[in-house]
Amino acid sequence: FTALLSATAVNYLLSLVAIVLFYVYYTHPEGCSENKTFISVNMLLCIGASVMSILPKIQESQPRSGLLQSSVITIYTMYLTWSAMTNEPDRRCNPSLLSIIGYNSTTIPTQGQVVQWWDAQGIVGLVLFLLCVLYSSIRTSNNSQVNKLMLTSDESTLIEDGMPRSDGSLDDGDDVHRAIDNERDGVTYSYSFFHFMLFLASLYIMMTLTNWYSPDSSYETMTSKWPSVWVKISSSWIGIVLYVWTLVAPLVLTNRDFD
Template identity: 60%
Template sequence: MGACLALCSVASCASCLCGSAPCILCGCCPSSNNSTITRLVFSFFLLLGTMVSVIMILPGMETQLRKIPGFCQGGTSIPGIENQVNCDVILGYKSVYRMCFAMTCFFFLFFAIMIGVRSSKDLRASIQNGFWFFKFLILIGITVGAFFIPDGTFHTVWFYFGVIGSFIFIIIQLTLLIDFAHSWNKMWLENAENSNNKCWFAGLMSFTVLHYALAIAAVVLFYVYYTQPDDCTEHKVFISLNLIFCVIISIISILPKIQEVQPHSGLLQASVISLYTMYVTWSAMTNNPNQKCNPSLLSLVANISTSPPTDSSSGVVQLWDAQSIVGLIIFLFCTLYASIRSSSNTQVNKLMQTEEGHGTAGEDGVQRAVDNEEDRVTYSYSFFHLHLCLASLYIMMTLTNWYQPDTKTQSMGSSMPAVWVKISSSWLGLGLFLWTLIAPLLFPNRDFS
């Protein structure tokens, strides 16, 4: 899609700045629906803000900017030029908080505007699917304003907003993974049945075994490195409970009664959810302030100190670690999947407030970017923006490793609230997956096809 957009002429793109989503595509692009293009562009805004946040928090960026004469306050200067920029604000965790605050406000604004839109005939639908240049200006304006917010208690208050929003987003993210796992299993089973090719069954089995093998290996490593014989009781409880819960959902997914009402239910979905649950468990344990129970990945490999390195002069924390990188990868996958998904799973569609939609071909028989929402929208505009709003908060917490700001010392550190938020979200997510399995059994008169 990106290469296709690059091939379009500048004049053509300029004419579309105030137009609708179909105008973004040129003739060389693959056919797509208006609703899909809109979601992709909004997701691009989110990814753009994420990239800016990543650049701002990269280790060494502040040191390099302070070398520029007259740029940073308190840095090197040349006669006649005053330091104008506070590099403590535009870099490090403070910049991430402000950038994500701006993205959250931007998407919350559209969430409020789009409440109750039922079809593309609504005047607000034209705002949703067009005026991209002005939307970009609005995002830039909010971002610039965010960097003028005084420190004060902003970071502490916004941290708790991030914790709550990230908790909800983890549940949405798990819903998307459940949808992906169900769709994956259904598609490969249908391919195997229609083609009589055993390779599809072999592929399903291979991925299922791989997911379970990784999950079991993770459990073993957790017990070895994140527990102590006389300490780390919370970690022992977290690991044991989630292991038991994963075994339970795996058994339930293949029970004959469940198979009768859910023919496409199987171990593949349970293995995906089990592996993700172990990731969330690991992510939670890495936020335990008890360093004896929370060795860093570097310390396990190279016997390096487990305390998070900080720059005492600026409070900038070197926040890059393995679980943050994995979290970003999962986030990128789920964001892209949420933008292009068209699920046939009724339960997940109700949870995500979407429905399966299809475009129609043009007069020349070629399907282009078409308005497939004249009768009814294929996804909830407001819920989609709420999802991106929560995603902005999740990005903020992930990039700062869920560390809690300390306004007195101007530094950050691990905290137990982040641990409990992640663990409770894993339990709620497991319950959500269990519901998708047993709901058709408990309510046989309802349509769960």
């Protein structure tokens, strides 16, 4: 319980610190209205999702919901908000990390100035991608996930590991079973879905490495565009909507089993 409470508190504390830093460095009193809107809207959405996760009705229909899951969604939403703001074309509302920590000059770069050869958002995004791949690889390698892939839980035929003797009995196989995976007529997974997911992963890596930068008309500088900002901020809203749907789905679709 202590670890659960500590992880929840750390996630919310980091999210709160991120919101404060966003208002300090990515907004100005006379401008940056888009950033102010992004930060405020996502903050309110995260608060609403967190409150919804601990409502009695939600807890009754979804016992595994709680503040820990909401805190993870909140800190991830803050990351997506920061990622969107780092792609703003207006450099006054999109300071580089070096200028924030004080290693760069205090002069505000022009909108068409060349960007630095590296950016913190791209590095953080690549690290998160590698961690997600590592987690998925470990998670899908356990016995329960392998059994689901091989359909050995209820749908495949299990045979005894011991061979039958001449008297009709079986050798002692220590109750060990192995599955027969017959894929003569069809495989247990979808080729098209598998390659489509690889295609999306490749696009994500390309987007992370390039950070949506595009050259100007003279091909001398790299700049950001507004479409990348809206794609990233929309992904944060979609993530919150999907999380809220997982909370209310058992109440709406009462005839379905969500275990």
